[in-house]
Amino acid sequence: MNNARGRAILMSSALASLPRPHVIRRSQSATAGAAPRSVRVVVLGVGGVGKTAMAVRFITKRFIGDYDPTLETIYRHTTVVDDELVNFEIMDTAGQEENSLMLEDKCKWGESFVFVYDVTDKYSFDELTRLKFIASYTHSRLRVNFTPCWILVGNKSDLAENERMVSTEEGRQLAKDLGCHMFREISVRESVHESGEVFEDLWREFSRLSPRSPSSSQRRKFSYRIQDKIPVLNSNASTCASEALKNLGVNEGISTLTHTLKKQCSAPGFTFSTRTSKESLYNDSNNNNHSDDMYDNARDIARIPEADDEDSDPATPPPDYGKPMRSRRNAVVSGSLTTKPPTFPRARRKALCKAVSVDNVFNHLDENSTTASDTTTPLSSSSTSSSTTSLNGSINPSTNSSDKLKTNDSMRVRSSSDAGQNQSDPKKAVSRNPEDLVSIYQDHCRRHRARRCESVKFKRPFNPMPAVPLTSTYEVGGF
Numbered sequence: 001m002n003n004a005r006g007r008a009i010l011m012s013s014a015l016a017s018l019p020r021p022h023v024i025r026r027s028q029s030a031t032a033g034a035a036p037r038s039v040r041v042v043v044l045g046v047g048g049v050g051k052t053a054m055a056v057r058f059i060t061k062r063f064i065g066d067y068d069p070t071l072e073t074i075y076r077h078t079t080v081v082d083d084e085l086v087n088f089e090i091m092d093t094a095g096q097e098e099n100s101l102m103l104e105d106k107c108k109w110g111e112s113f114v115f116v117y118d119v120t121d122k123y124s125f126d127e128l129t130r131l132k133f134i135a136s137y138t139h140s141r142l143r144v145n146f147t148p149c150w151i152l153v154g155n156k157s158d159l160a161e162n163e164r165m166v167s168t169e170e171g172r173q174l175a176k177d178l179g180c181h182m183f184r185e186i187s188v189r190e191s192v193h194e195s196g197e198v199f200e201d202l203w204r205e206f207s208r209l210s211p212r213s214p215s216s217s218q219r220r221k222f223s224y225r226i227q228d229k230i231p232v233l234n235s236n237a238s239t240c241a242s243e244a245l246k247n248l249g250v251n252e253g254i255s256t257l258t259h260t261l262k263k264q265c266s267a268p269g270f271t272f273s274t275r276t277s278k279e280s281l282y283n284d285s286n287n288n289n290h291s292d293d294m295y296d297n298a299r300d301i302a303r304i305p306e307a308d309d310e311d312s313d314p315a316t317p318p319p320d321y322g323k324p325m326r327s328r329r330n331a332v333v334s335g336s337l338t339t340k341p342p343t344f345p346r347a348r349r350k351a352l353c354k355a356v357s358v359d360n361v362f363n364h365l366d367e368n369s370t371t372a373s374d375t376t377t378p379l380s381s382s383s384t385s386s387s388t389t390s391l392n393g394s395i396n397p398s399t400n401s402s403d404k405l406k407t408n409d410s411m412r413v414r415s416s417s418d419a420g421q422n423q424s425d426p427k428k429a430v431s432r433n434p435e436d437l438v439s440i441y442q443d444h445c446r447r448h449r450a451r452r453c454e455s456v457k458f459k460r461p462f463n464p465m466p467a468v469p470l471t472s473t474y475e476v477g478g479f
């Protein structure tokens with residue numbers, strides 16, 4: 001009996017001397033089962049200073065070597081800072097955006113701000129005074145229960161030795177003059193950790209300044225306008241999207257997709273964020289080209305007849321693809337490729353809202369080829385990741401699209417009275433061959449990119465996709 005007691009005492013003292021297990025301490029709300037605390041960060045700076053590179057480095061630890069001007073993107077990334085789970089929402093703004101009203105909207109959305117300049121570019125340094133003024137002024141007019149954190153970052157310090165135009169001292173002085181809480185000089189290219197440290201320091205300072213998170217009603221108030229327009233990427237979205245496209249045998253678009261991660265998927269109908277409403281965009285005088293593109297692409301793919309569409313037959317009711325989606329607001333990106341188009345007026349929404357798999361396209365082809373009618377039957381031909389199994393292994397990823405069907409006309413199915421004509425006209429015939437669908441899809445990618453590049457708003461140089469499948473210069477992944 002005494003022996004047993006002695007052993008128990010020995011064991012408990014041995015256990016007590018063991019190191020305590022590392023416990024991730026969460027904020028009170030997190031332990032209570034609620035979401036981790038979060039902060040919304042807006043990264044501002046002129047084009048090419050490395051905003052996207054910095055955000056992607058923080059999230060993926062990888063460096064983007066190429067430059068592709070950003071459209072807007074919001075990244076969601078959850079990580080542990082000082083034993084606390086933090087959810088970062090990082091808005092990577094377009095450095096070439098010149099619309100200051102849009103900028104005000106973004107500033108209202110943000111809770112903390114990172115101002116980035118390039119140490120080899122004096123202009124990017126000087127511009128920050130204006131950007132900081134807009135951000136400060138916008139925030140001073142809001143009634144919010146938090147204090148934003150401001151950080152000034154000088155990037156590309158690896159080039160400083162030969163090309164520096166802004167000294168470290170000047171950077172520090174500007175941070176002081178602008179009332180920034182911190183100043184950092186970093187090289188996103190050379191250092192894996194410096195980018196992360198910027199965001200981690202920002203979180204520390206923000207949680208010191210504002211121990212309580214901004215209320216959700218406050219957040220919602222500023223979210224709707226912005227998040228309806230800007231795609232949201234969860235930090236594993238790019239991998240899923242690339243995989244889905246690869247499984248479909250579509251190489252084209254993958255490099256854009258992974259390259260940007262950031263930037264919107266160039267494939268028409270494939271949108272990362274589906275919270276875009278055509279009506280709301282149209283009502284907003286600041287926005288036009290982007291919404292037009294999204295609308296046109298979705299319409300092109302689904303072939304929804306328009307009143308002013310030459311080929312459309314107004315008497316033909318839109319096809320019923322099932323129950324329309326109720327609320328786009330709930331359709332936040334969940335990290336996978338989605339083909340849900342933007343919200344349209346009810347009649348079009350009915351036709352557009354259901355993502356149609358490649359299998360369904362084949363079914364439609366079967367149905368329509370047996371229907372005797374003189375009308376053009378609209379078809380939807382976008383593909384979801386769920387459809388990939390049917391094509392797995394059956395598509396050669398290195399298919400050259402140049403000798404495949406090219407025009408959008410091939411997306412239509414004519415009635416049986418046209419069938420003979422279609423057979424003689426390869427452009428109008430619809431092949432059951434999945435490779436043809438891939439080439440049609442690739443063609444859409446190309447046209448979409450061209451249209452977007454022509455957009456005056458974003459001032460993007462025209463850079464058509466080569467017909468040869470691209471190999472990415474780097475890989476984004478590891479989320």
Ligand SMILES: Nc1nc2c(ncn2[C@@H]2O[C@H](COP(=O)(O)OP(=O)(O)OP(=O)(O)O)[C@@H](O)[C@H]2O)c(=O)[nH]1
Nearest residue numbers: 047048049050051052053065066067070095188189
């Ligand atoms: N040498 C060097 N190049 C960098 C560094 N950070 C980014 N770059 C390069 O700078 C270029 C622009 O980077 P981005 O991250 O696309 O710039 P951005 O500020 O997002 O530009 P916009 O999208 O136009 O707003 C890319 O070619 C990057 O590879 C760095 O620390 N050192």
